[in-house]
Amino acid sequence: MRKLSCVLISVALILIPISPCAGSGAIAGDASEPLDQYVSGMSIEEKVGQLFMTTVIGTELSAVQAQLINKNHAGGIVLYSYNFQNTEQTVRLTDMLQRNAGNIPLLIATDQEGGRVTRLPMGTNMPGNMALGASRSLENASRAGAVIGRELKALGINVNLAPVLDVHQNSSSSAIGIRSFGAGPQLVADMGQAYLKGLREAGVIATVKHFPGHGDTALDSHAGSPVIPYDLNRLRNVELRPFQQAFNSGAGILMTAHVAYPAIDDTSSYSSKENRYLYIPATLSFKVLTGLARNEMGFKGVILTDALHMKAVINYTGSQEEAAVMAIKAGADMLMVHTGLEKASQRVIDAVEKGEISVFRIDQSVKRILELKLNNGIIKISGGGIARGDAFSLGIEERISRAGAIVGGQESRAAERSAAEKAVTLLKNENILPFKPEAGSSIVFFAPSKESLAVMESAIESAVKEKGLNNVRVRGFAYKLLGGLTDQHKIALGGADFVIHGTCSYNEEERSPQGWRAAFSNDLISRADALHTPLAVMAIGDPYDIAFIPGAKAYLAVYGTAGGPNVAAGVNTIFGLNNPTGKLPVPIPGSDGTGLLYPEGHGLSLFSAAP
Incomplete structure (x- = not known):
């Protein structure tokens, strides 16, 4: 019962301005005064707490988790797919997180990149x-970020x-x-700027x-220690x-890569886990974070590490724990830890x-974090202390109602479909x-997974309906x-008038000419050719699948996943x-990763004009 009492008390604290007192982390004065005098009133525990972004488990905030956040003065929370159920639940969860944050409201984050990495089951x-890079449309990229x-x-x-x-x-x-966004540095820069x-x-x-970049590594830093040698x-x-x-445009947060860049920092250390010497990852490198990002490139915002439990x-x-210390020494402001916050x-x-x-050094990071929160309405300075900012001006029921009208709304879905088709x-x-x-025509299709089977079927049936056709099988x-x-496939192909073959791969190993994907695809294409049946290949994921199926006579790329709008856009095409x-x-x-089948820009x- 004592733990629960602590949680409830924290709710009361967050709702009123906090009077300055020793060790309280209170802000004295108003927004025009330097942040350093506010930070000077915080205890070391409160300061260090602001440097951590952690996770919670489940779709509701338990009393134990609420106390952990409050006790450790966490500066931020990152939410994942397992935290989201529906719109109302999510609004209530984020509200409870903020009400139990202690003196200073939280940065609440998630990975809603769009496409392959999304967390919201109900979102657009x-x-x-x-896909945005393929459209070459800055307007689409900006609209994606806005949606x-x-x-x-909300x-x-x-x-x-x-x-x-x-x-x-x-x-x-x-x-x-x-x-x-693509292979061209300026394309990525411009599309990213628009987003x-x-x-x-x-x-x-x-x-x-x-x-400083993770785009030229075959190895995932979740699983190993990638190096970029250039x-x-x-x-x-x-x-x-x-x-x-x-x-240059004032980005608020930079996330680090757990990738080694020996041309920038060739520091190495013996790894007992790997039984070899490893170059220092960028996340832990003073030369990368402070020397390059801060001093040379002029980044002014908050440097956030990628998750510190990753193998790299x-x-x-x-x-x-040692990674946390090294990252701060290197110049990181916030540390992402999924578990083990207290340690x-x-x-x-x-x-x-x-x-x-x-x-x-700690004060530098705390000031940057508070400045970011202040500039974005998460906190405000009022009545001699920190209060919840303008972002919290609406009541919970009104926020739920507004979110219901915004999340996954018709306007957003229309923008999504348009961007996917382009x-x-x-x-x-x-x-x-x-x-x-x-x-009366018969259409047979092949999906690379059970997940994509239903999506492709729905898209094909919708396209047939839009064309006004009846009795199409x-x-x-x-x-x-x-x-x-x-044998079942062969029988179906024997009666097919049209065949659609969906492929999906995300790395070179999956595209191996000796793998099951290539074997199945080439068998299917050969069979359709022998039957003189039109067959179209749709690459659902990476666009590179044509390298292992050179016999395809029609091939299109949609740059998506089993779900999302990309498959329907491809089918409509x-x-x-x-x-x-x-x-x-x-x-x-080519299939061996060398040569050139199709150039960038192809x-x-x-039709010469839209149909």
Whole structure:
């Protein structure tokens, strides 16, 4: 009962201005006064707490979790898919998080990038960054940021961990792939700038990531220790260009990459976990975070680490607690820890008390975090203390009502569909498209997974209906892990008038000519050719699948996932309901990752004008 009492008391504290007193973390004075005098009144525990962004489990805030946040003075919370159920639940969750935050309201963040990485089951996902890059439309990118931003703000989420500014230079990258706007540094910079503009106009703080770049690594830093070996001249011209443009426009948060850049910092340390020497990851490097981002490139905002439990960091430091200390020394302002908040926080406090980290260094980060919150209406200075900012001016029931009208609304869905259709890229068409079914036609389709089966079926049926056709038979099969056609497939193909083959891969291994995807696809294409049945291939994920199915006579890329608007946009294109205008935002190499099948900028149309 004592724990619950602490939680309820914290609710009362947050609702009124806090009078200045020793150790309270109170702000004295008004917004025109320097933040340092406010920070000087905070205890070391309160200061260190502001440096941590952590997680909560589930769709409701338990008393135990509320006390953990309050006791440790957490500066931020990051929410994941498991935290979201519906609109009302999410508004109530973010409200309870803020009411139990202690003296200073929280940064509440999520990864709603769009496309492949989205967290909201009820939100408007938009087609994703590479799809936006394919459209070459700054207006689409800005609208994507605005649509996503409005929905997040309505739900009580004030930080989007987006956009991704990694330049996609490696076709085998599974970590980034279609999360990137493309392979051209200026394309990524311009599209990212437009996306940032949309988020800013919606009143949500943007996070540019993953600095100084994660776009040319085959290895995911969740699973290992990636290295980008290029010299500084290449890095400045490619990886760093989008970040510099974002810094110049006043980006609020920078998220670090757990990637080593020996051309910037060649510090190395022996890893007992890896049994070898490893270069220092950017997240832990003073030369990268302070020397490059702060001093050379002029970043003024908050530096947030990617999650500190990831292998690229733990392999180097041995523990999350040591990673926290090293990251602060390097220049990070906020540390993302999913679990182990108390241990990591205490390790940093101990480091300060022992003189390992100076109070001055902690104060620098606290000031940046409070300034970010102040500038975005999360806090305000009132009555001699910190109070909840203008972002909390509406009551909970009114916020729920507003969110219900905004999240997943018709206007947002229309923008999503339009952006997805403008992204569709037709790479190859040997007089196969558009399909022109008639009443009584049979359409057979193959989906790469059970998840995409229902999405493709719905999209095909909608397209047939829009064309005003009756009695069209639609039959689909999921072929995951199958190395070739089954007897059932062959029978269905024998009666098909049109065939749609959905493919989906996200890395080079999945596109191996020896893998099941290639085996099934080539068997299907050969069978359709023998039957003289028109077949169109739709690459649902990465656009590179054509490398392992060179026999395809019609091939289009939609840059999406099993869900989202991309599949429907691709299907509409196959049936001539959308004239594709997308251009490849990346080059397509051969099946071995070398050579060039299609250059960046390639893209065909079905019609000279929109149908």
